[in-house]
Amino acid sequence: MxxxxxxxxxxxxxxxxxxxxxxxxxxxxxxxxxxxxxxxMGPSGCGKTTLIRSLNRMNEVLKGSRTEGEVLVDxxxxxxxxxxxxxxxxxxxxxxxxxxxxxxxIFENVAFGLRIQGMNKxxxxxxxxxxxxxxxGLWDEVKDRMEESALTLSGGQQQRLCIARALAVEPEVILxxxxxxxxxxxxxxxxxxxIRELAKDYTVVIVTHNMQQAxxxxxxxxxxxxxxxxxxxxxxxxFENPQNVLTEKYITGEFG
Amino acid sequence: MNKRSKETLFFQIxxxxxxxxxxxxxxxxAYLVYMGSDMxxxxxxxxxxxxxxxxxxxxxxxxxxxxxMALVLLLSLPLxxxxxxxxxxxxxxxxxxxxxxxxxxxxxxxxxxSIVYGLLGLGLFVLFLGFGFSLLSASLTLxxxxxxxxxxxxxxxxxxVPHSYREAALALGATKWQTTKxxxxxHALPGILTASxxxxxxxxxxxxxxxxxxxxxxxxxxxxxxxxxxxxxPFHIFALSTQSPNPDLTRPIQFGAVxxxxxxxxxxxxxxxxxxxxxxxxxx
Amino acid sequence: xxxxxxLGEKIxxxxxxxxxxxxxxxxxxxxxxxxxxxxxxxxxxxLLSFLTGETWQPVAEEPKYGIxxxxxxxxxxTIGAVGVAVPLGISTALYxxxxxGSREKEILxxxxxxxxxxxSVVYGFVALTVLAxxxxxxxxxxxRLNALNGSLVLAVMILPTIVSIAEDALSAVPMExxxxxxxxxxxRWETLRxxxxxxxxxxxxxxxxxxIGRAVGETMAVLMATGNSPVVTADFFRSIETMTAAIAIEMxxxxxxxxxxxxxxxxxxxxxxxxxxxxxxxxAFVERSVRRFKR
Ligand SMILES: Nc1ncnc2c1ncn2[C@@H]1O[C@H](COP(=O)(O)OP(=O)(O)O)[C@@H](O)[C@H]1O
Ligand SMILES: [Mg+2]
Numbered sequence: 001m002x003x004x005x006x007x008x009x010x011x012x013x014x015x016x017x018x019x020x021x022x023x024x025x026x027x028x029x030x031x032x033x034x035x036x037x038x039x040x041m042g043p044s045g046c047g048k049t050t051l052i053r054s055l056n057r058m059n060e061v062l063k064g065s066r067t068e069g070e071v072l073v074d075x076x077x078x079x080x081x082x083x084x085x086x087x088x089x090x091x092x093x094x095x096x097x098x099x100x101x102x103x104x105x106i107f108e109n110v111a112f113g114l115r116i117q118g119m120n121k122x123x124x125x126x127x128x129x130x131x132x133x134x135x136x137g138l139w140d141e142v143k144d145r146m147e148e149s150a151l152t153l154s155g156g157q158q159q160r161l162c163i164a165r166a167l168a169v170e171p172e173v174i175l176x177x178x179x180x181x182x183x184x185x186x187x188x189x190x191x192x193x194x195i196r197e198l199a200k201d202y203t204v205v206i207v208t209h210n211m212q213q214a215x216x217x218x219x220x221x222x223x224x225x226x227x228x229x230x231x232x233x234x235x236x237x238x239f240e241n242p243q244n245v246l247t248e249k250y251i252t253g254e255f256g
Numbered sequence: 257m258n259k260r261s262k263e264t265l266f267f268q269i270x271x272x273x274x275x276x277x278x279x280x281x282x283x284x285x286a287y288l289v290y291m292g293s294d295m296x297x298x299x300x301x302x303x304x305x306x307x308x309x310x311x312x313x314x315x316x317x318x319x320x321x322x323x324x325m326a327l328v329l330l331l332s333l334p335l336x337x338x339x340x341x342x343x344x345x346x347x348x349x350x351x352x353x354x355x356x357x358x359x360x361x362x363x364x365x366x367x368x369x370s371i372v373y374g375l376l377g378l379g380l381f382v383l384f385l386g387f388g389f390s391l392l393s394a395s396l397t398l399x400x401x402x403x404x405x406x407x408x409x410x411x412x413x414x415x416x417v418p419h420s421y422r423e424a425a426l427a428l429g430a431t432k433w434q435t436t437k438x439x440x441x442x443h444a445l446p447g448i449l450t451a452s453x454x455x456x457x458x459x460x461x462x463x464x465x466x467x468x469x470x471x472x473x474x475x476x477x478x479x480x481x482x483x484x485x486x487x488x489x490p491f492h493i494f495a496l497s498t499q500s501p502n503p504d505l506t507r508p509i510q511f512g513a514v515x516x517x518x519x520x521x522x523x524x525x526x527x528x529x530x531x532x533x534x535x536x537x538x539x540x
Numbered sequence: 541x542x543x544x545x546x547l548g549e550k551i552x553x554x555x556x557x558x559x560x561x562x563x564x565x566x567x568x569x570x571x572x573x574x575x576x577x578x579x580x581x582x583x584x585x586x587l588l589s590f591l592t593g594e595t596w597q598p599v600a601e602e603p604k605y606g607i608x609x610x611x612x613x614x615x616x617x618t619i620g621a622v623g624v625a626v627p628l629g630i631s632t633a634l635y636x637x638x639x640x641g642s643r644e645k646e647i648l649x650x651x652x653x654x655x656x657x658x659x660s661v662v663y664g665f666v667a668l669t670v671l672a673x674x675x676x677x678x679x680x681x682x683x684r685l686n687a688l689n690g691s692l693v694l695a696v697m698i699l700p701t702i703v704s705i706a707e708d709a710l711s712a713v714p715m716e717x718x719x720x721x722x723x724x725x726x727x728r729w730e731t732l733r734x735x736x737x738x739x740x741x742x743x744x745x746x747x748x749x750x751x752i753g754r755a756v757g758e759t760m761a762v763l764m765a766t767g768n769s770p771v772v773t774a775d776f777f778r779s780i781e782t783m784t785a786a787i788a789i790e791m792x793x794x795x796x797x798x799x800x801x802x803x804x805x806x807x808x809x810x811x812x813x814x815x816x817x818x819x820x821x822x823x824a825f826v827e828r829s830v831r832r833f834k835r
Contacts, residue, residue, distance in 0.1 A: 061426055063348065076541055087541050090429030100420035102439060113428035116438065162424070169428055263729035267639050273631035274640070277699060278651045284666065284696075285654075338559035346553055347560070360823060361563040367750065367819040368812065369757025371784045372570060374791075375808040379573035383796060400566055407563065433552050454657070461659025464759040464788045490661040490760075497665055498764060507669070514662055525657035529650050 009034045009173060009203040010055060010092075015069035017050050017059060024050045026227040027069075032173070037195055037204040039214040039235070042224035043255060048207040049097075051224065052175040055205070056092040057085050073173070090117070093171035097178045099158035101150035101165070106142050109150045109161055113169035128168055136164035137194050156187025163194065173203040181209060192217050211251060215239055223247045285518070292515025295508050301516060309474060309496065310506055314513050319478055320391075320471070320486035321460055321520070327395035327482070328402055328459045333452055335399075336406030340448075343407070344414035345436050365404035373401040374465035382469055392482040394470035398459040405455035406448075413447025414440060446535040450528045457524035461517065463490040473499065489517045574809040581605070581802030590806065596770040596781070598790065598800045605803045607810065609770035613687070613780035617762055618755040620691025620776060621698055626748055628695070629702030633744070636703070637710035638732050649707075656700035664764030667693040672765070681777040685767030688776040693761050698751035705750060709743020710736060746825045753818040757811065759784040783807050 010032040017025040024047045032038050032055075040048045050059060057078060059065040070077045078088050090113070101109050110129040119125060129146075133139040138160040142153070150161055159179055166174060176195070180188040195217045198204050208214050214221050215235060222232040223246070231238060231247045242248040249255055299313060306312035343362075347355040377397025387393040417440045425435040472485040473495050479486040493513050496506045503510075582590070585605045593606015632652065636645050672689050675681065681688075713736050721731040737744070759782075767779025768789060787804050794801040 056427065058423070058427060061423070073541075078541075082542050084541055084546070086429045086431050086546070088429075089427055091541070094427035096420065096423065096427075098420065100418075100424045102421055102424065103443065112425065112438070113430075116425075116428070116430045116434045165424075165428065259727055259730075263727050266729050267635075270631045270635035270639055273628050274635040274648065277628055277632050277703075278648055280696065281651050281655050287670070288662070288666070335559050335562060338556050339562060342553075342556035342560040346556055355560075358560050358563050360820075361567045363823055364816060364819040365563060365566055367753045367757070367815055367822075368570065369759065369784060369815055371757065371759045371787050372574070372808055372812050372815075375577070375787065375805055376570050376573050378791070379577045379805070380569060384573075403562065403566070431546065431549050433549055457657060458659075461661065463659070463661045464763075464784070467788060468791050490659055493661050493665055494760060494764065497668055510665065510669075514665055517659060518662060521659055522654060522657055525654060526650075529653055533646075 006036065007034050008032070009074065010205075011070075011072040011075075012051075012055075013070040013072065015051075015054060015071065016067070017047070017054055018066045019050075019062070020064040024227050025054070028227070028229050030222060030229055030232055032203055032205055033220070034203045035199060035201070036219040037199045037206060037217050038220040038222065039218035040205065040207045040222045040224060041209070041211065041214050041250070042230075043250065044209070046224045047227045048224055049177050052094070052177060052205055052207055055173070055175060056089045056094055058089070058094065060085075090169050091171055092173040092175065093166035093169065095159070095162050095166055095174065095176040095179050098182050099155055099162050101153070101158050101161050103149065103151055105147045106150050106153070106161060107146040110165050110168050113165060117169065129164075132164040132168040133161075135167050135197075136160045137190060137197075138164055154187070156183050156190060159183060159187070159191060160194065163191075171202070173205065174198060176204070176206040178207050178209055180213065188213075211239070223250060225250075285522075288511070288514055288518060291511040292513075292518075295512025296515055300512055304476075305474070305509075309500065309509075310502075311509075314489065314492060314509070314516065316475060316478055317487040317489045317492040317513065318516065321489040321517075323391060323479065323486060324395055324398060324466070324488060325456055325460050327391070328398045329452070329456055331395065331399035332402045332406055332455070336403050336452075336455075337410050337448060339403075339407045340410030340414060341436060341441070344411045345432065345440060362404050362407050366408055370401055370462055371464045371468075373397055374468035376400065377465055377469040388470075388483060389485055390470045390483045391479050391486045392470075394466045394486070394488075395482070397465045397469045398462055401462065401465060402455040402459045405458060406451055409451025409454070410444070410448045413444040413451060416447060417443045446531055450532045453524050453528040453531075457521045457528075460524075461490050461521050463488075463494055466491060467494075489513060489520070493517065570812065574805055574812055578802055578805030578809045581799055581806045584799045585803065590803070591810075594772055596786065598803060599793075603800065605799075607783065607786075607807055609772045610781055610783040610786050610807065611810075612772045612774075613766070613770065614756055614782040614784070616687045616774065616776070616780055617690040617694055617766065617782060618752060620687060621694035621755045622748070622752055624692065624695035625699050625702055625751060629699050629747070629751070630706055630744060632699075632703050633706035633710055633747075634732065634737075637707050638728070638736065652700050652703050655696065656704075660697065660758060660760040661764075663693050663697055663761040667761060667765035679777065683767055683777060683779045685765060685779055686777050687766055687773075687780045690762045690766040690780070690782075691776065693765050694755050694758060697758060697761060698754045701754055702747040702751040705747030706740070706744040709740040709747070712743065713739045742825050742828055746822050749818055749822045749825070753815050753822070756818070757784065757815050759788050763788055783811050787811075 008031045012028060012030050015025055015028045040051060042048055053059045054067060055071055059067060071079060107129060110132055111125050114125055114128055138157060141157060153161060180191050195204060195206060218235050221235045221238045223230045225246050231242060231244045239251060242251055301313060301318055302315050303313035304315050377393055381387045381393035381396050382389055421439050422435055425439045466488055470485055471488045471491045475485060475487055493510055496510045497503050500506060590605055590607060592608055593604060594608050595604040595606045596609050597604040636648060667689050671693060672684050675689055676684055717735050717739055718731050721735045762782045763785040768781040768785050769779035770781040773780060787807055791804055
């Protein structure tokens, strides 16, 4: 069924992650496809965050992590020793659970990723920043206050700013870790719409706690349980006809 | 006595202790200001001592102290901040035993008596390296003394930067150095400045280490290069009050010099404390 | 995605590491030079008579290099200073963290921090010109400059160390502990004594240890306050001389490389060893209290 989807973007093969002695992801294999939203659900602590952070090698900035296995992005194993991890992270962007804009102006937040790549011309920056903010659906709200601190924005606006910031460096994949868990329903709705929009051009992976959200925004859904991939199917199938009893229990709210 | 009044009594005792302490400070400072203010004038700070230092001003001691501070800043700030950046940003993920040793060494250096730094300066800079009894030897010695202060406090400042800022930058493809330079460092800068000011003000008031490495009792001119000897404000106070032929005669000059030193050092501390309070409030 | 080597990053990391290594280098240098310059003294002075000799007369016809008077001088002023500063410091810390309102605390704290910023030569000057006279007027002692004078001025100097570290430790006690005690009907004072103070005790203790370390190593203030007479005594009204003062005074007059010169470095070695042990002890306590609060 999944195979009917488009091209494979990320291929996770026998991935194992440990934090200190704790085996967090156990021999996990799955494929993420382009132009689709894949959501990852599962009870808290099951390894959702760890899974998406292993896709852009963000686990290695945390103390005590160790990774084995392969993650192929466009066929290239990102854990190979000669991979440029910074280029990887540019291509595989990330939005965090709590909005984390820099304590800088709105402009400089979106400019950050561009500046570190050496883009410093004001007009070039302005162009790219405008495009990114438009895509993130924030432009109209901030176009007159670009020099104000990003911290003056509301939570929902901050999260869209973070999305714009991630988009500005022209990634191919966007990873989102429960991007709406800190937001109110209205802000959540805006971001969900945005996620659907993004799927047209990007590979989107979203971690969510919220089953309705998974059902609303994603094409494919994976269910994780204590570090193992229990079930992975097109979203309607997993909700209407879960194959595994654990998945069924989770969906019917018996635990989680 | 019932529970209630006993509690009140104890709290009153604590309050008394605190206010005794604070009023001691206030009284002490007020006294020194009062005694020194007679002498304090523009010409006192800008003219040379005369008549065997029994008259005139304290100009060369002020200049000497400022020279020292400038050199200490130059030598210890970059090194100290670099060390702190390493300890806080680079040594993080895998705490090796080397890093642990560095941390323990730094913590302990902060508690080494300044006179021991003086001995090191004498042995290492004055004699072994042959820099002689000089401004250079003294500033190097004071730099070493200031280094642990700057490292420790800068590490603290860097630690206050939320981890989420680093993650945001790294996830955008920033390298460690780019993250440090563009995100972490600017955010920690006020804290680092506070630390440096405090470290520097401490260096300005140090006496024992410079006694052993380069300060002079009296010089008729200003130091012309870093290998010259120099006069310094804190040593001047010590020398006039204990080493001079008639300390009572120069008492007013001593009080004047004390006030100048206090103004210099305490204004730096005050700036540091205000800076810190201001930024703490801004962050919360 | 195969990488450019990012050589710059590597170089920067190395440079930063190198800077951090300066701390180790510095400790090593201190050891090295104290030994290098201090050890030759023991070619002339037997170690035992250095440590236990009761006479320090380095410039006499027949020089005597016993540092017992200096050790006892340092101990006497330190004990005096701790005796005054610890009760005062802890009660100030308790008041600031548990009793004072936040406005009051914000005003009071800078004053205490300011104390730490006053150079030791200024304290020495005050002890010499003001405090000594006051003490003499009060007690009618014969020696104008004495151990008491040194202890009092040292007490003021180590107070900020004790207050600020103890206050941090007290403030770090989780609110839940206090709430639990209040819920059981304990008064604020009982809570303070039975819950807060024990929970913060190792932190408070660290403050005291570091205060002691500072007292032992202080030079100018004690040098100017105590009269500098190297005698073994427990009498606070006698003039005494500390190890630090001996080094500071006599280093200006020695012939570099002489026995006296080496002996002064050897005193430095003893001093360094004492403060190093004190600091390590404080470190050990820090580790312990950190582990306790992490739970
Ligand atoms: N930085 C870390 N240090 C130690 N253990 C961690 C760390 N991050 C995650 N873990 C462990 O890995 C497991 C999975 O965590 P995570 O991926 O954050 O779960 P989820 O996002 O599904 O809630 C958790 O049980 C947690 O204890
Ligand atoms: Mg998570």
